[in-house]
Amino acid sequence: MKINSHQVAEADLARRLEYDHYTNEQGYMVFTERFHVKRGICCGNGCRHCPFTPRHQKGGRVLSQAVQNQLKKTP
Numbered sequence: 001m002k003i004n005s006h007q008v009a010e011a012d013l014a015r016r017l018e019y020d021h022y023t024n025e026q027g028y029m030v031f032t033e034r035f036h037v038k039r040g041i042c043c044g045n046g047c048r049h050c051p052f053t054p055r056h057q058k059g060g061r062v063l064s065q066a067v068q069n070q071l072k073k074t075p
Contacts, residue, residue, distance in 0.1 A: 033067055 020035040033051040036042070042050060044058025051067040052060040063071070 037063065037067065037071070 019032055021031050022027050022063050030048055033049045036051050040050040042060035046056045050056055051063050051066040053062050
């Protein structure tokens, strides 16, 4: 079975929605989409996994379409 880039992107998004944070290679804590979705508002700090649209705009509450679609699939 061939896996396309869209499937890889969806799997990556699902993985990032599973946990609240992880530690990167440099030892820094990185918050995931799940953390930000649960928080419900953009902090405006340029987070790597910002799920809001437009990205990195403090006070934003609108989730990106990709995150909304993934949340619909999650039980």
